[in-house]
Amino acid sequence: MARAKKNPTLRKIVFTGDLTLIRAGELRDALLGELAAGDSVEIDLAKVESVDLSVMQILCAAHQSARRQGKVLHLVNALPESLLRLVDEGGFSGHIGCALDGQVACVWER
Numbered sequence: 040m041a042r043a044k045k046n047p048t049l050r051k052i053v054f055t056g057d058l059t060l061i062r063a064g065e066l067r068d069a070l071l072g073e074l075a076a077g078d079s080v081e082i083d084l085a086k087v088e089s090v091d092l093s094v095m096q097i098l099c100a101a102h103q104s105a106r107r108q109g110k111v112l113h114l115v116n117a118l119p120e121s122l123l124r125l126v127d128e129g130g131f132s133g134h135i136g137c138a139l140d141g142q143v144a145c146v147w148e149r
Contacts, residue, residue, distance in 0.1 A: 050077035051115075055086040060093040070101040070112075078110050085116040095125055102146040114146060 050073035058066060073080045082098070084090075098114075105112035118126075125131075131145070 048078045050074075050080045051083065052080065053083040053086070055088075057089045058084070058087045058094050059089060059091040063093045063097060066094060066097050067101075070097070074101065074105055074108065074110060074112065080105065080110070080112045081115045082112065083116050084114060084118055084122060087119045087122070090119065090122045090125060092125060092129060094122070095129060095131065098146055099131075112146065 052069050052073055054066070054069075070080070070082075080101075102112050
């Protein structure tokens with residue numbers, strides 16, 4: 040379940056449970072809504088139990104969308120082990136910076 044915390048410029052989203060393709064639409068809608076409502080979005084995935092590649096793709100797309108709009112999107116708190124494994128297995132851990140802007144840290148850099 041996604042829960043957004045309200046603040047005019049800083050938006051926070053907390054996800055829990057399984058975050059997989061079945062919930063991709065929920066993730067996408069939550070990110071789009073919070074990016075439209077604020078200048079900075081923090082995403083807390085610490086209580087997510089499992090993730091899949093669709094989540095990584097949506098988060099990367101949201102990060103790039105935020106950058107194009109001059110906004111900030113980043114992950115906060117500890118990432119679930121399943122996500123950290125996908126970051127490594129998917130080749131995302133080798134990024135020096137975002138493919139959109141090499142000067143900006145990739146959303147996966149910790």
